Amino acid sequence: MAKLNFGGVEEEVVTREEFPLEKAREVLSTETIAVIGYGVQGPGQSLNMRDNGFNVIVGQRKGGKSWDKAIADGWVPGETLFELEEALAKGTIICYLLSDAAQIELWPTVKANLTAGKSLYFSHGFGVTYKDQTGIVPPADVDVYLVAPKGSGTSLRRLFVEGKGLNSSFAVFQDATGKAREKCIAMGIGVGSGYLFETDFYREVTSDLTGERGTLMGAIQGIFAAQYEVLRSNGHTPSEAFNETVEELTQSLMPLVAENGMDWMYANCSTTAQRGALDWWKPFRDATKPVFEQLYNSVKSGEQATISITRNSQPDYRVKLEEELAELRESEIWQAGATVRSLRPERG
Numbered sequence: 001m002a003k004l005n006f007g008g009v010e011e012e013v014v015t016r017e018e019f020p021l022e023k024a025r026e027v028l029s030t031e032t033i034a035v036i037g038y039g040v041q042g043p044g045q046s047l048n049m050r051d052n053g054f055n056v057i058v059g060q061r062k063g064g065k066s067w068d069k070a071i072a073d074g075w076v077p078g079e080t081l082f083e084l085e086e087a088l089a090k091g092t093i094i095c096y097l098l099s100d101a102a103q104i105e106l107w108p109t110v111k112a113n114l115t116a117g118k119s120l121y122f123s124h125g126f127g128v129t130y131k132d133q134t135g136i137v138p139p140a141d142v143d144v145y146l147v148a149p150k151g152s153g154t155s156l157r158r159l160f161v162e163g164k165g166l167n168s169s170f171a172v173f174q175d176a177t178g179k180a181r182e183k184c185i186a187m188g189i190g191v192g193s194g195y196l197f198e199t200d201f202y203r204e205v206t207s208d209l210t211g212e213r214g215t216l217m218g219a220i221q222g223i224f225a226a227q228y229e230v231l232r233s234n235g236h237t238p239s240e241a242f243n244e245t246v247e248e249l250t251q252s253l254m255p256l257v258a259e260n261g262m263d264w265m266y267a268n269c270s271t272t273a274q275r276g277a278l279d280w281w282k283p284f285r286d287a288t289k290p291v292f293e294q295l296y297n298s299v300k301s302g303e304q305a306t307i308s309i310t311r312n313s314q315p316d317y318r319v320k321l322e323e324e325l326a327e328l329r330e331s332e333i334w335q336a337g338a339t340v341r342s343l344r345p346e347r348g
C-alpha cells in the first residue's frame with residue numbers, strides 16, 4: 001500500500017506498481033471467475049479480466065440482448081458462456097453483476113451455489129448493506145468482498161483498451177479463507193483499475209448513491225436545465241443556450257479541470273470570467289447544500305434503497321423508464337444537444 005496525502009489527509013492506496021498484474025494472476029491462478037450478468041459492468045469487467053489472462057466465464061439469461069452481446073464479444077456458449085445456474089455452479093469467484101434489484105430475485109439460487117471457500121464478489125455495497133430489504137446475507141464460510149469501479153462499465157473497458165484505468169474502491173466484508181483481501185485486490189487489478197482505495201460496504205453504497213444522484217448525474221442535469229431555461233426565457237437561441245450550458249463544459253473546460261484542477265481553470269480564463277466565477281461559486285454552494293443534505297439523509301435512512309428496489313422491480317419498469325428517458329431526450333435542451341453533437345468536426 002502506498003501512503004499518499006489527499007488534501008492533508010493521509011490515505012493508503014493500492015497501485016499497479018505494488019500489486020502488479022503478474023501477482024494478481026498468481027493469486028487467482030486456481031480460480032474460475034464467473035461474471036453473472038452482462039449488462040454494463042459485466043462486459044467491462046469480464047473482457048478486461050479475459051484480456052488480462054484470467055480464467056473467466058460469463059453467466060447470463062439466454063435469449064436476450066445481453067446474451068447476444070456476450071456472443072458478439074467472443075464468449076462461446078457451452079465453453080465460456082453459460083446460463084446463470086451453470087455459471088454459478090462452475091465459478092469459484094461469483095461476480096454478482098446483475099442490477100441491484102435483480103440480485104434480490106436470483107439470490108436464493110446464488111446462495112445455493114456458494115459452497116465453502118468460494119468468493120462472493122460485488123461491485124456495490126447495496127445488497128449486503130440493505131440486507132433487511134434485499135435478504136442478501138452470505139453464508140459464513142465464503143469470502144465476501146467488493147471492487148467498485150468509480151465510473152461506467154463502458155469507460156472501464158474504453159480506458160483499459162487505451163492502456164489507462166478507472167479508479168476503484170475495494171472492501172472486504174467477510175474473510176472466511178484468510179485470503180479475502182488479497183483476492184479482492186487481485187480482482188481489482190484484474191478488472192483494470194488504475195488504482196484502488198479502501199472503503200467498507202456501507203461507505204461505498206452511501207457515497208455512490210449520493211454521487212450518482214448528486215453532482216455526477218442528478219444535480220448536474222438539474223443545474224443544466226435551470227440555466228438553460230433562464231437563458232431561453234431571456235431570448236437566447238437554443239444553440240447559444242446549449243453551448244453556454246453544456247457543450248463548452250464537456251468539450252473544453254472539464255477536460256482542462258480534469259488535467260489541472262479548478263484553480264488552474266480559474267487562472268486560465270479571462271479576468272472577467274475569473275471574477276464572476278470566484279464571486280458566484282459560493283452562492284451556488286450555499287443554495288444547493290441543503291438539497292445535498294436532504295439527499296444524503298435519504299440515502300442514510302435507506303429510503304433511496306427502498307425507492308430503487310421498489311421502482312426497479314416493477315414488471316413495467318422498462319416501459320416507465322423509457323417514458324422518463326424520452327422526456328429528457330425530447331426536451332429542447334437535449335434536442336439542441338443532439339444537433340450540436342452532430343456538428344462536432346470529428347463526426348464529419
Ligand SMILES: NC(=O)c1ccc[n+]([C@@H]2O[C@H](COP(=O)([O-])OP(=O)(O)OC[C@H]3O[C@@H](n4cnc5c(N)ncnc54)[C@H](O)[C@@H]3O)[C@@H](O)[C@H]2O)c1
Pocket residue numbers: 037038039040041042060061064066096097098099100102105106123124126148149150151152153154
Ligand atoms: N452500470 C455501471 O456502470 C456500474 C458502475 C459501478 C457499479 N455498478 C454496480 O454493478 C452491478 C451491476 O450493474 P449493471 O449496471 O452492470 O447492471 P445492469 O442493470 O446492466 O444489469 C446486468 C444484467 O442483469 C440482467 N438481469 C436483469 N434482471 C434480471 C433478472 N431478474 N434475472 C436475471 N438477470 C437479470 C440483465 O440481463 C443484465 O445483463 C450493480 O451492483 C451496480 O450497482 C454499476
Ligand SMILES: CC(C)(O)[C@@H](O)C(=O)O
Pocket residue numbers: 150151152153208212216
Ligand atoms: C456509473 C455510476 C453512476 O458511477 C454507477 O454508480 C452506477 O450505479 O451506474
Ligand SMILES: [Mg+2]
Pocket residue numbers: 208209212
Ligand atoms: Mg451506482
Ligand SMILES: [Mg+2]
Pocket residue numbers: 149150151208211212
Ligand atoms: Mg458509481
